[in-house]
Structure formats: C-alpha cells, structure tokens
Amino acid sequence: MRTALAALSLASLLIPPASAHFSLTDEYVGRDFLQSWNWESIDDPTHGRVNYLSQADALNGNLTYATDKKFIMRADANNIVAPTSRGRDSVRISSQRAYDEAVVVLDLSHMPEGCGTWPAFWSLSQRGPWPHGGEIDIIEGVNQDKQNLASLHTTPGCTMLPPRAMTGTATSTNCDASVNFNQGCGASFAKPASYGSDFNSAGGGYYVLARSKTDGVRVYFWSRYDPAVPPEIRNGPAAGVLGTQSMYPTAFWGEPEATFALDDGCDYSSHFDAHSFVFDLTFCGDWAGSDYPNTGCPGTCDDFVMNNPQAFANAYWEINSLRIYTPQQ
Ligand SMILES: *[C@@H]1O[C@H](CO)[C@@H](O)[C@H](O)[C@H]1NC(C)=O
Numbered sequence: 001m002r003t004a005l006a007a008l009s010l011a012s013l014l015i016p017p018a019s020a021h022f023s024l025t026d027e028y029v030g031r032d033f034l035q036s037w038n039w040e041s042i043d044d045p046t047h048g049r050v051n052y053l054s055q056a057d058a059l060n061g062n063l064t065y066a067t068d069k070k071f072i073m074r075a076d077a078n079n080i081v082a083p084t085s086r087g088r089d090s091v092r093i094s095s096q097r098a099y100d101e102a103v104v105v106l107d108l109s110h111m112p113e114g115c116g117t118w119p120a121f122w123s124l125s126q127r128g129p130w131p132h133g134g135e136i137d138i139i140e141g142v143n144q145d146k147q148n149l150a151s152l153h154t155t156p157g158c159t160m161l162p163p164r165a166m167t168g169t170a171t172s173t174n175c176d177a178s179v180n181f182n183q184g185c186g187a188s189f190a191k192p193a194s195y196g197s198d199f200n201s202a203g204g205g206y207y208v209l210a211r212s213k214t215d216g217v218r219v220y221f222w223s224r225y226d227p228a229v230p231p232e233i234r235n236g237p238a239a240g241v242l243g244t245q246s247m248y249p250t251a252f253w254g255e256p257e258a259t260f261a262l263d264d265g266c267d268y269s270s271h272f273d274a275h276s277f278v279f280d281l282t283f284c285g286d287w288a289g290s291d292y293p294n295t296g297c298p299g300t301c302d303d304f305v306m307n308n309p310q311a312f313a314n315a316y317w318e319i320n321s322l323r324i325y326t327p328q329q
Helices: 002-014 032-036 055-060 196-201 231-235 285-294 301-307
Strands: 022-028 037-039 050-052 064-066 071-074 088-090 092-095 102-110 117-125 135-140 149-153 185-188 205-212 216-223 258-260 275-283 316-327
Touching (some): 022 032, 032 037, 071 275, 102 135, 135 205, 185 258, 205 231, 275 285, 285 301
Antiparallel strands (some): 064 071, 117 275, 135 149
C-alpha cells in the first residue's frame, strides 16, 4: 500500500490538470525560419543605431544563415558604419503566426553579446496599438549584462502582487508601459549563465515561456549542461513529428526564474491576446545607449558601434530550435 500511495502522489505531480494539455503545434528549425518569419527592415522603434535588413540583403551579406539544423542571425562585423547610415547592419524577424496560451521552448546555442548590443527574444500583440494586447520580454539585456531580465509591458491596471514563487528578483511590479519610463514589470534572473558571454561560454541553454489564463506567465531557464534540464525539454519530440509530445510545467521543473501571476492584480484577457514572436538585435538606443556610460565600455555607444566592426564578431543568435505547444482541442 505504501508503494501504491507513493506512486499515486508522484503521478499527480506528473499529470497536469485537464485544462493544461499542451501539444506540439509548430516547430521552427534551420531553414523553417526563412519561410515562416518576416524580416522587418523597419526603423528601430527603440531608436537604436541599427540598420535592419530585408531577408534578401541579410542572406546576401551572410547576416542570416540557415542549414537544415541551424539558424543564425548576426550583426555586420566587417564594416565601419557611415555617419549617414541608419546604423550597423543587423536582423529583426517576427513569426507570421501568433499564439495565445502556449508553452514555448527555445534551444539556443548563442546570443549576441558585447558593448553596445541590445538583443531580445520577445512577443507582441498582433492587434495593438502597442501596448494593447501586451508585450512579453523573455530574453533581454544590454552591453555586458550577466543576468537576463524578463518583463511584461501592458496597458494600465496590471500589477504584480507578492508573494511570487520565483527564483529571480523583481525589479519593478507595475507592468503599465505608461509609467516608470516604460520600464514594465521585470524579474532579474538568479541562475548563473542566463545572459551574454557567460551564457555563450556555457554552450547556451534552454528558455521556456509558459503562458496560460489560469497560471499566468512564467519564464524558465536552464544552462546547457545543468543536470536539472527536464528531459522533455532537452530531448524534444521525435524529429519532425508534430502533435506527438505534450508539454506543461510540472513540479519537477522547479520554480520559474520569473513568475507573473495574472489574477487579482492583472486580468489576463483584458491585457493579453495572441502574440507573434520576435528576435532582434539593436545597438545603443533607449536602453543600451542610456546604460552605456555605466558599463566600462569604451567611448560613447554610437561611436563604438559605428567604428569597431571587429567588436561585433560575437553579436549573433544561433538557434537550434523553437518549439511551440498549444492547448489540445
Ligand atoms: C556564413 O556564416 C556561416 C555561419 O557562421 C559560416 O559557416 C559560413 O562560412 C559563412 N559563409 C560565408 C560565405 O562567409
């Protein structure tokens, strides 16, 4: 009887509630990104010293490179930027499909690092205008940051109430983008190697976003060789077979690095809708530029970015896979 009871309680940890069966609906690996994502050659809304390229230009200059298994996006690390240019050549892409409740698993080998850089992996409402429908920043940081910052940016009336079950540290609790200079409500990660050069020298790792009406928004992180990486995340599904694997956070995943409960302090449906995902890499601008003087990086941000191409050799994303699980119908 003892063993049967023990098995039962373990099983109840393993099996999520009926409402929380998420199955693999989209998988982006290697060249999939070329078909299913848009290259946004826009002026950077965050005022960075960046020149976002079209897909054709990015492929021509090898700032976008894809094989069957890998997808790479990078900054130009060869050319000095002319003063009349928008900025350093780089890439910003967004998914054509949008997702509401989802578990999103990113297996990432490398992220852009170094002075002047401001990379982000985030999601954004398709309806807008911003910040209607919300913004969720999953990976974000600037310059030589060591810790990742995950944040929400919303319309008014979204506040994170304590206590929060998470390993990260709240940097602010009001998600309203119209206050605190659009700082949003952020959580700074506690685990080592979550960002920048430390993330890269550890071989990268796994980022997971879980968003649901009942459980709110949670962001998990495991470094590549962390023995605690859940096997379903490390191994993924059988190659190329959609619909075969289900995914939802369990007690075995431990506490998230960032937890945003969407309940009394912040109603889910009035602040969040379906989002498309974005990878970008800008330079200087609203955050990396204003932070730059506090970093020990040389000179001024704009001057450094324009005149030191060799400093951007490690300013690249290298993605192994992005898998998106949505509620089973
Ligand atoms: C393009 O980038 C990839 C990945 O870094 C590299 O392996 C390849 O040699 C590059 N191709 C050219 C023509 O430089």
